[in-house]
Amino acid sequence: MESEMLRILAIYGSPRRKGNTSLLLKRAVQGAIEAGGQVEEVVLRDLNMSPCLEIYGCKQTGRCVIQDDFQKVYEQILSCHGLMLASPIFFYAVSAHTKILMDRCQSLWTKRYWLEETPTGKREARRKGLFISVGATKGKRLFDGALLSVRYFFDALDVELWRSLLYRGLDLEGDVLRHPEFLEEAYRAGKALVH
Ligand SMILES: Cc1cc2nc3c(=O)[nH]c(=O)nc-3n(C[C@H](O)[C@H](O)[C@H](O)COP(=O)(O)O)c2cc1C
Numbered sequence: 001m002e003s004e005m006l007r008i009l010a011i012y013g014s015p016r017r018k019g020n021t022s023l024l025l026k027r028a029v030q031g032a033i034e035a036g037g038q039v040e041e042v043v044l045r046d047l048n049m050s051p052c053l054e055i056y057g058c059k060q061t062g063r064c065v066i067q068d069d070f071q072k073v074y075e076q077i078l079s080c081h082g083l084m085l086a087s088p089i090f091f092y093a094v095s096a097h098t099k100i101l102m103d104r105c106q107s108l109w110t111k112r113y114w115l116e117e118t119p120t121g122k123r124e125a126r127r128k129g130l131f132i133s134v135g136a137t138k139g140k141r142l143f144d145g146a147l148l149s150v151r152y153f154f155d156a157l158d159v160e161l162w163r164s165l166l167y168r169g170l171d172l173e174g175d176v177l178r179h180p181e182f183l184e185e186a187y188r189a190g191k192a193l194v195h
Contacts (some may be wrong), residue, residue, distance in 0.1 A: 005038040006194050009080035011073075012043045013087035013098035020134040020176040024165065024186040025086035028130060031190025032084070040076055044097035047073070052103035062111025070104045077108070082128050082193050083159050085150065089135035092145040102153045109156035125160035130193050132186060133164070136171035163189055 010029050014021045029039050047069035057065030064070055077083070087098040094102070112118050131150045135142045143166045151161050165186055170176050176183065 005036065006081045007079065008032045008037045008039045008082045008084060008190075008193065009076050010039055010041045010084045011086070011098075011101070012041065012045075013085060013095050013101070015045050015095065015097060016088075016173055017043070017045070019088065019173050020167070020170045021086035021088050021132055023174070023176050024132045024134070024167075024183060025084060027183045027186040028084055028086075028132065028190030028193075031187040031192075032082075032194045033190075035191040035194035037082075037194035040080070042073055042076065044101055049073075049100050049104065051100050052106055056110070058107035058110045059114065062107055062115050064104055064107040066104070070101070073101065074104075074107070077105070077157055080127070082130075083154070083157065084130045084132070084190065084193065086132040087146065089133055089142060089146055092142070094133075094146050094149055099149075102149065105153065105156055108158075112156060112158065125155065125158050127157075127159045128162035128193060129154045129157075129159040130162060130189055131164040132166075134167045134170045134176065136169065138168045142166075142168055162193070165189060 032039050049070050050066050087094040154161050167182050
């Protein structure tokens with residue numbers, strides 16, 4: 001039934017439309033659709049989104065008071081059943097586009113921990129999240145910074161970091177196309193997220 005379809009939100013965090021993380025997320029989206037999911041895609045670089053201004057206008061209602069494209073994404077985040085986020089590694093962190101979204105979701109953190117008074121780290125997340133990331137280098141700790149951010153970001157959204165697909169040694173646009181096994185893994189993860 002249409003109304004019972006699983007809604008997945010797919011967030012593209014790279015400034016490159018056809019970059020490595022975008023190609024991987026696209027495959028995950030295909031997997032989710034083929035598994036019967038309904039996918040909404042958000043391309044952060046196309047949105048007009050201010051960084052968090054730390055004015056805590058969200059303190060009363062849990063809603064951010066800055067009126068820009070974040071307002072729609074906020075609704076999409078609240079109503080989805082599962083989340084997919086893709087970001088390249090920029091200086092051992094997520095991209096600036098992704099970080100802006102994360103910081104705006106402080107409104108959800110406020111809602112969860114101040115307004116609803118959820119004990120920190122006590123409640124089990126209701127939804128699953130997939131994180132996809134890529135970096136050019138090959139160091140052991142390449143994804144450490146981003147993973148820490150994503151884990152706590154997801155927590156504020158009531159999302160569990162269910163799976164992360166992390167690929168090293170990919171730099172130029174489309175480098176990932178030389179690794180069909182990575183794209184296949186993303187496809188299967190998208191499918192599994194819906195199942
Ligand atoms: C501003 C900037 C910072 C970057 N910092 C890192 C880094 O710290 N470590 C790394 O391995 N690669 C770094 N890279 C390379 C990207 O992670 C790499 O090109 C990746 O494939 C980009 O993914 P995308 O095509 O999805 O945007 C950086 C690239 C840019 C543009």
